[in-house]
Amino acid sequence: MTSRTAVVTGASSGIGAATARRLAEEGYRVVLTARRADRLAALEKELTAAGLAAEARPLDVTDRAAVDAFAASLSPGGVQVLVNNAGGALGTESVAEGDPADWRAMYEINVLGVLHMTQALLPSLTAAPDGGTVVVVSSTAGHGVYEGGGGYAAAKYGAHALTETLRLELCGEPVRVIEVxxxxxxxxxxxxxxxxxxxxxxxxxxAGVPDPLRAEDVADTIGWAVTRPPHVNVDLLVVRPRAQAANRKVHREG
Structure with a gap:
């Protein structure tokens, strides 16, 4: 599988870095993208020292020109997997008090970042010999709201809607669309x-939450979904720790 390539956004830390490690262990050549070049270089060094295939490519997914240039530098049909992981939340203010700049920033990275990368790499994914896979790492915030999370939930609902729509529009094409x-x-x-x-x-x-999920748990889930046979599409996987029954229902000890 070393001829197979996976692009992972937001790979400089957390779920992105853990996913890059997992896919590299699965035999993929992993292209690591994020804004922080130093962290990407360290991860590339870690993976290559372990005999795994990795290449660090600093990239801001909200910069469409940079994304297009990145995609153009890759060989046609040379990418089999795109993991749209770059994202994040800013603030916990109410809707009444939220800063529009924060909402805009969250929409830019959580929704438009996914759009930029998916549009740019879709021709390569579609041309992949065994078909391609698009993974969108959303959030349970995109499936249920909570106070103080309006901006983040709105962005993740947007990512969920993008993913669901993309799957409908690609029906009949050799591309799987997976949401985690x-x-x-x-x-x-x-x-x-x-x-x-x-x-x-x-x-x-x-505080008090026994065993919240770790980045590696989510990476394990992504790795499992990606490595199913090409005809198997895992539409949506909601992954929570056992202590969390819903966004607002969390067991805490002590």
Whole structure:
């Protein structure tokens, strides 16, 4: 499978980095994309030192010109898997108090970033000998709202709608469209970014929760879905820790 290539966005940390590791272990040549070149270089070094195939390509998925240039640099039909993982949340303000700039930024990366990458790589995915696979890492926030999460939920609902529509429009084409919607995942940066660097508030999100998901759990789910036989499409996988029954129903100990 070393001739097979997977492009992973947001690969500099968290779910993206874990997914890159998982797909590399599955035998894919993984193209690592994100804005932070130093982190991508470190991951590339880690994977190649382990005898795995990886290439770091710094990229901002909200920059359409850069995305188009990236896609043009790849060989036609040379990409079999695209994992749209780049995303994130900003703030916990109510709808009444939310900053439109934050909402715009979340829409840009969570929705338009997916659109840019998918449009740019779809010709290559469609031309792949055994067909291509588009994975969109959305969120349970795209399937159920909660107070203080209006902007993020709106963006992830948008990503969900894009994914569902794309699957309908590609019916009959040799491309699978998979959505993976994680619930509570404890990563090094997601909550910290959302709370604008407030480590105490970020840590409180997971207080008392026994075994929240790790990035590797989501990567394992993505890896499983991608490696099903080409005729098998896993439409939607909602992945939560056992302690989380719904976005607002979380068991906490102590």
């Amino acid at each position: 919607a994680p619930g509570m995942v404890r990563t090094e940066e997601f909550a910290l970014t959302r709370f604008r660097g407030d480590a105490e508030r970020a840590e409180a999100v997971y």
